[in-house]
Amino acid sequence: MTLDPILEPLNEAQRAAVTAPLAPVLVLAGAGSGKTRVLTHRIAWLIQAEGASPHSVLAVTFTNKAAGEMRTRIEHLLGVPPGQLWIGTFHGIAHRLLRRHWREAGLSESFQILDSEDQQRLIKKLLKAQQLDESRWVPREVQWFINSNKDEGRRPKDLKAGNDPVRAQMIRLYGLYEETCERNGVVDFAELLLRSFELLRDQPALLQHYRQRFRHVLVDEFQDTNAIQYAWLRLIAGADGHPYVVGDDDQSVYRWRGARVENLQQFQRDFAGAKLYRLEQNYRSTGTILAAANGLIANNSGRLGKTLWTSGERGEPVRLYAAFNERDEAEFVTQRIRDHVARGGMRRDIAILYRSNAQSRVFEEAFLSARIPYRVYGGLRFFERAEIKDALAYLRLLVNRRDDASFERIVNLPTRGIGAKSLDTLREAAKTAGGSLWEAAGLCLGAGLGAKASAALQGFIGLIERLAAEVAGLALHEQVDRMLAVTGLIEFHRREKADRGEARVENLEELVSAARGFSADGANADLPPLEAFLAHAALESGEGQADAWEDCVQMMTLHTAKGLEFPIVFLSGMEDGLFPHQRSITDLEGLEEERRLCYVGMTRAMKQLYLTYAEQRRLHGIDSYSQPSRFIKETPEELLEEIRPRLQVMRPVAAGRFAHERAFARPGGAYAPSFAAGRLRGESEVPGFRLGARVRHGKFGEGVILSLEGSGPQARVQVNFERQGTKWLVMQYANLEPL
DNA sequence: ATGATGATATTTTTT
């Protein structure tokens, strides 16, 4: 057997990493250095050169997309589908283990998976039942408390409140939440991981079995692992195992959701003799783009260290555009897209990247009026749509009557006269009986409920029972189809307001198609089709839904862009406060993560990279000025080329060659807008005070007016004071003196 | 049960 197809396409560093001896291995793979290639070729090499059985390989990723891509590429390399090879997401693999060993894991056989929305609903219910004020006990925060503790491997019993009553309450809620999940037979995402960790930890025989089986464990995007994922890896690999992990500390951008870059260093400590390989040759970007990215990321501290290089050409300079405002910014991008398309370029080669989703709107408006097709990534996915989740709730109730969350979701949808007070009675009965709502419903039928409510509830129970009977034995898609018809969901949405309702009916029909096309993959193969489908719906939110492959400009957040590449990239909104984001600017860790995000953004570009910012931006309805992003200043100047606005209205304020230099040159961070304030729309009419005007305040000293809101004495001004920073003041009380 | 009203927040996202 020849190894040529496996080793021949690799460069030296890649080949070294792929053929590394069977010891713990850490591959530091820079952006565009062939990370996935190394991972897939390593697996092929293990099988073909080391004689490893596919049965002994476990490859873990973070997203379904990455897992799918890896599977395809391995198939391609080996020429056969490696059936017994386990490739999946952390959650997918954990789920697979829990399904196999539900009894040992202390779960019910038909346990269902809660997505984060389900989880939040459940928490809200819990808070209400506890009669806690939602403004004091914010569901989101409770959810965060529970999830981050699970992510760190902590159960309620592991937590100490100390003298903190708030914390004590949180711990109590965490415990109550766990009990509720237990009763309802549901498991949230974090629970999948923690539970499967505990399963292996507490069942030595099982652990032994899987350790022996999975001699080769590989992890993708290792810098994104959280504590429990890493603990799980250590457990399954064993102290003297040889896990193979690939990651890039410079692309760690998920600290805020529990990822621990430190795991990279920790890995080297925990696995003695771990070999480190660096992949630094980049096959994606021009030399200039790489130099810009390298220059930027060099500002971070505590890096493992890595410098990307290319044998390709230097390419064009990084272009910088200083827009007047966000509409001008969008106009500029629009014009560049037009030029590109006019020269025969494809729209799909262009990506607009931004820090936060709200920024897409202005671009969308501009593209709409310029008739440029675009596609916005992110937002609601198929299985997250309300009407789909309603339908799934019915299906889940068929599978597991104890699923209270699903019960509550659809008991009165379409409306069948089971209102809030009937539900209260049910909840009360369920609580005293210590059972599910479904059981309580049976008890309440005669006693506790009025005749009318009883009849309605009887109708619902009958509906579910009839449906269950009717649907048993049907093909999956027919089950879904019958459910939609019998429950009246389709009819319900047909009668909605035309536009909304129509889309929902279409989505429900799409759900039937999804069911028709569904075949359980390895992980779910042993489950009944409906249960496999439900697990699939929960774990795969449905990104890969077939979309018309029209030639579109691609729009997405920087986070979403990670792992992708585009010939032309626009990094928009390069302003301090927006990017880096205001909320990350204060602490070093946060700022460095933003910088990595910028690094990720820059390294998405293959040929051309544009940085754009707006001097004035309307955000949340108010206009404000901001400084150009510090990341612009951190990019080596000789790589940048500023594009002058079409209208030469810039007033030379300082001698700087670039607009942003001018801005930085001003003391106190304040600067005068370099254009006539009168040109601006929406300027407030406060006599004597204009945007950019200098003012003096009795207490705060001198500053520059950044924005004006309203008029008359109630008007408010935002002033950037040289000593005190930016403040909002009410004209009536501020006693500002124009200078 | 549906729609109007007002309060509130508003970084990033996968599973």
Next chain:
DNA sequence: ATATCATCAT
């Protein structure tokens, strides 16, 4: 500016 959400009135 705008979206979401709870509350209240119809």
